[in-house]
Amino acid sequence: MRADAKENYNHLLATARVVIAEDGAGASLRDIARKAGMGLATLLRHFPSREALLDALLRTSLDALIEKAHQLEASHSADHALRLWLREAVNFVRVYSGAVDMMATALADPNSALYASCKALRMAGGRLLHNAQAAGKANPGISESDLFALLGALGWLGDQAAFAERSEHLFNFIADALLTSK
Template sequence: MRADARKNYDQLVAVARDVVTQEGADASLRDIARRAGVGLGTMYRHFPTRETLLEALLRTSFDELTDKAAELRSADSASAALVSWLGDFVACAHNYRGVIDLMVAAIEDPGSALHTSCVTMKAAGAELLARAQAEGTARTDIDATDLYALGGALAWVGDQPALAPRVDHLFAIITGAILTTRQSPADLTA
């Protein structure tokens, strides 16, 4: 990529990260291009669809979640590792308001720009869940899809101004329902 094209790409991603964080996944692409100081044509050359732009934004966060899951696999407590990762997943999904619908759709659509990063991140969480289940500290009647759905639901709750103050409380309830031990999430993350 030419230096000027790289500069435009990096500027678009930086501005998009701020705009999508503030306004959500439906933020105006025209506004992102304007704030980045480039034309709409430049925006579409780098990101032909909204989904490709969101994939560029989310890929780094999803890769970080995948890497964190790899680190957590060697943690002493499988249940603490699972709770820690789930909390990070919820925070990541909440940082980009409105992406839950796209993430869920991307899992089912191999042609989606978000598919690979979503599937890889979901699989990383599945490994932590399976480890906790094998240890006997997580219910065996839930799977990776359930875990992904619960995390997505919590992120959605965080996007709702009237419900956002309840996210930590609901996170404790959900992790309490996933785990077979009666430790509080605070005990697991300490």
């Protein structure tokens, strides 16, 4: 990719990240292009569909969450690492409204562009969970699948106006139930 094309690509991704955080996954592609100071045709050359743009955004964020899991695992106790990572993951779900559906679909389809990133994320979170369980700090009855269902549910709660004010309380309630000690 030419340097100017790579610069445009990165600028579009950065702009899309901001717009989607404000307006959700259904944000107008035309608005994203306009806010990036580019035409819609330029956006569509880089990202031929909304799904392609979301895939690129999600992949970048998923990779960052995977790296965060590694960092937390190396620098915190097993239970604290899991709690901190769960909070980061829930915040990711809140920023990318609709991401849980895309991730669940991707995990069920090995041909999906997001499959490898979603699987790696699930494995990274699962490793944190298993470490905490092995240390006797997490409920042994929780599976990786349960952890990801809770992650999606907690993110969804924060997006609902009726539950938003209770989302922090509910996060702590679920995290406390997951972890056997704080």
